[in-house]
Amino acid sequence: MSTTGSISFAVPRSAPRRDPPAREAGVLLWLRKNLFSSVYNSALTLLALWALFVTIPDFVAWAFVDAVWQTDDPAACRAAAGACWAVVAEKHRVMLFGTFPYDEHWRAVAVIAVVIAMAIVSVFKRFWSYWLFVAWLGATGIVLLLLLGGLFGLTPTGTHQWGGLPLTLLMFVGTVVGGMPLAIMLALGRRSSLPAIKAICIGFIEIVRGVPLITVLFMASLMFPLFMPEGLTIDKFLRAQIGMILFFAAYAAEIVRGGLQAIPRGQYEAADAIGLGYWQKTGRIVLPQALRIVLPALMNDIIRAFKNTTFVSIIGLFDVLGATATALEDPLWVLYALEAYVFIFVLYFVFCYAMSKYSERVERDLSKGRNL
Amino acid sequence: MSLIEDGASGAGAPIVELRDVNKWYSDFHVLRDVTLTVGRGEKVVICGPSGSGKSTLIRCINRLEEHQEGEIFVDGVELVPDVRRIEAIRRQVGMVFQSFNLFPHLTVMDNLTLGPILVQGTPQEAAEAGAMELLERVKIPDQAWKYPGQLSGGQQQRVAIARALMLRPKVMLFDEPTSALDPEMISEVLEVMVELAQEGMTMICVTHEMGFARKVADLVVFMDEGEIVEAAPPEQFFADARNERTKLFLSQILH
Ligand SMILES: Nc1ncnc2c1ncn2[C@@H]1O[C@H](COP(=O)(O)OP(=O)(O)OP(=O)(O)O)[C@@H](O)[C@H]1O
Numbered sequence: 229m230s231t232t233g234s235i236s237f238a239v240p241r242s243a244p245r246r247d248p249p250a251r252e253a254g255v256l257l258w259l260r261k262n263l264f265s266s267v268y269n270s271a272l273t274l275l276a277l278w279a280l281f282v283t284i285p286d287f288v289a290w291a292f293v294d295a296v297w298q299t300d301d302p303a304a305c306r307a308a309a310g311a312c313w314a315v316v317a318e319k320h321r322v323m324l325f326g327t328f329p330y331d332e333h334w335r336a337v338a339v340i341a342v343v344i345a346m347a348i349v350s351v352f353k354r355f356w357s358y359w360l361f362v363a364w365l366g367a368t369g370i371v372l373l374l375l376l377g378g379l380f381g382l383t384p385t386g387t388h389q390w391g392g393l394p395l396t397l398l399m400f401v402g403t404v405v406g407g408m409p410l411a412i413m414l415a416l417g418r419r420s421s422l423p424a425i426k427a428i429c430i431g432f433i434e435i436v437r438g439v440p441l442i443t444v445l446f447m448a449s450l451m452f453p454l455f456m457p458e459g460l461t462i463d464k465f466l467r468a469q470i471g472m473i474l475f476f477a478a479y480a481a482e483i484v485r486g487g488l489q490a491i492p493r494g495q496y497e498a499a500d501a502i503g504l505g506y507w508q509k510t511g512r513i514v515l516p517q518a519l520r521i522v523l524p525a526l527m528n529d530i531i532r533a534f535k536n537t538t539f540v541s542i543i544g545l546f547d548v549l550g551a552t553a554t555a556l557e558d559p560l561w562v563l564y565a566l567e568a569y570v571f572i573f574v575l576y577f578v579f580c581y582a583m584s585k586y587s588e589r590v591e592r593d594l595s596k597g598r599n600l
Numbered sequence: 601m602s603l604i605e606d607g608a609s610g611a612g613a614p615i616v617e618l619r620d621v622n623k624w625y626s627d628f629h630v631l632r633d634v635t636l637t638v639g640r641g642e643k644v645v646i647c648g649p650s651g652s653g654k655s656t657l658i659r660c661i662n663r664l665e666e667h668q669e670g671e672i673f674v675d676g677v678e679l680v681p682d683v684r685r686i687e688a689i690r691r692q693v694g695m696v697f698q699s700f701n702l703f704p705h706l707t708v709m710d711n712l713t714l715g716p717i718l719v720q721g722t723p724q725e726a727a728e729a730g731a732m733e734l735l736e737r738v739k740i741p742d743q744a745w746k747y748p749g750q751l752s753g754g755q756q757q758r759v760a761i762a763r764a765l766m767l768r769p770k771v772m773l774f775d776e777p778t779s780a781l782d783p784e785m786i787s788e789v790l791e792v793m794v795e796l797a798q799e800g801m802t803m804i805c806v807t808h809e810m811g812f813a814r815k816v817a818d819l820v821v822f823m824d825e826g827e828i829v830e831a832a833p834p835e836q837f838f839a840d841a842r843n844e845r846t847k848l849f850l851s852q853i854l855h
């Protein structure tokens with residue numbers, strides 16, 4: 229800045245704004261950097277290319293070129309060399325709606341639409357308000373009305389008739405919505421200063437985590453009725469739902485506990501010092517911070533809960549996977565189980581991938597600032 | 601001036617009273633027969649070497665720590681293991697921590713209004729008006745809608761002071777409020793504390809800022825190994841401390 233005499237260390241001048249210099253680009257450069265950067269890398273690239281070259285044409289031929297898309301005659305499929313997607317077209321009603329009465333399938337479709345619409349709306353932060361909660365309550369009412377019937381001229385359909393995607397979605401949402409509060413209570417209880425509460429929470433968490441989900445479902449399905457007073461039976465769907473909730477809660481509780489442990493002591497002390505009571509302190513200071521910390525891990529567990537709904541078919545409920553297995557009991561179409569399961573695979577993938585993308589976004593938002 | 605040992609009762613009626621308080625961490629005797637009376641409007645500065653029990657002492661006054669023997673009264677109410685009474689006492693006592701302990705997930709405004717809204721049932725608008733008034737007093741009204749992480753250390757500590765004042769406490773406790781601050785920010789916090797003192801707030805302050813002690817303290821207390829070793833008005837405390845340990849300590853911190 230010194231400009232004494234003619235010696236100057238900084239030359240004042242004004243420069244116009246310019247675009248950044250063009251980066252070295254080009255296909256060849258990219259290829260060299262990413263696929264052929266070393267001998268090993270080149271070898272792997274060539275190997276992968278060869279594998280693709282061998283498999284892709286066959287797959288395309290099977291899945292698209294030679295595939296049968298629509299027919300009600302399995303013989304047409306047997307004659308063709310490719311995939312028999314017709315099985316999905318033929319059986320999609322049973323696969324998606326299970327044992328739900330055929331004439332009432334529109335109600336099942338409406339349930340799926342409501343749940344997915346609510347999930348999509350809930351993703352956007354600008355809708356996060358008291359009204360979203362009210363909307364969920366309303367949606368729950370509508371879903372139950374559609375599935376149970378019996379009102380407004382709808383044919384009554386008992387839970388034993390539920391099946392397919394509505395059952396999967398309901399079981400999943402019920403597991404998370406019922407399981408999260410329980411998980412939080414268990415996590416708080418595990419840190420309680422009251423020995424009895426602490427022991428009960430630790431005992432529950434460790435026992436449930438120590439057994440496979442199938443066992444929990446069998447216990448829920450077979451043992452609850454034994455403890456019930458004579459004459460009172462709980463519905464099979466509800467028993468499975470309770471089993472799923474307990475299992476989810478035990479795992480989620482440990483995740484939440486991790487978040488609770490990450491909250492510094494000073495936060496508790498500051499809340500104490502302004503005279504907040506236990507629940508105020510927990511609800512306004514501790515949990516909001518703890519849950520933010522563990523949200524990515526929780527999302528992981530929630531995705532797993534979605535996939536775990538497939539286990540309910542073991543105790544005789546027909547979720548999407550169970551319903552598909554039933555559909556394939558038709559001897560005419562049993563040969564095309566692979567195609568049906570590819571469809572189910574895609575269905576699960578779409579749901580899980582959407583959730584995983586959402587959790588990625590949440591994680592990114594959280595790492596940017598402290599606030600969600 | 602208001603050390604109960606010499607029987608003199610200070611200017612104001614006592615608002616904080618400790619009588620023969622003893623505390624142990626397992627078998628470590630951290631507070632030994634601590635007796636101290638603070639009158640309404642008085643300012644007490646507590647100093648002493650690290651580990652001497654200063655923090656433990658003031659944390660006993662709002663029950664962040666529990667004492668095992670002796671009695672502590674706040675505004676005439678004894679601290680006993682009764683949750684309701686403890687919460688009531690905590691509303692009378694504001695506390696400022698060395699590490700600020702603001703709630704990072706809440707805005708400055710929410711940090712301030714949470715207490716009045718939840719504890720006293722103050723309507724949100726009134727609480728926000730009160731908060732703005734206090735933020736003016738600590739000279740950061742323009743930071744009201746930011747999050748603590750976006751403020752400097754000195755600003756955070758001033759928010760913490762404002763938060764503690766929100767419940768209109770009768771006593772303010774400070775535990776080394778400036779020790780975690782960069783030197784250039786210490787004065788802005790001390791300035792707020794001096795103003796608070798001049799407005800007549802009762803203050804119990806653990807600090808090694810001896811300039812602050814000289815300026816506002818009615819009583820300087822020197823603690824060592826869990827005991828009150830010396831307690832005197834600042835002129836006397838700094839000019840002719842009687843105890844050898846006090847003299848050694850003073851020689852170390854006043855170069
Ligand atoms: N929760 C605890 N459990 C066991 N010992 C403790 C605990 N808290 C403090 N101590 C011990 O009690 C003694 C007094 O601690 P205290 O924090 O009151 O000291 P201090 O005078 O505030 O020191 P500093 O100037 O370092 O803040 C120290 O020896 C400390 O190690």
Ligand SMILES: [Mg+2]
Pocket residue numbers: 654655656775776
């Ligand atoms: Mg200390």
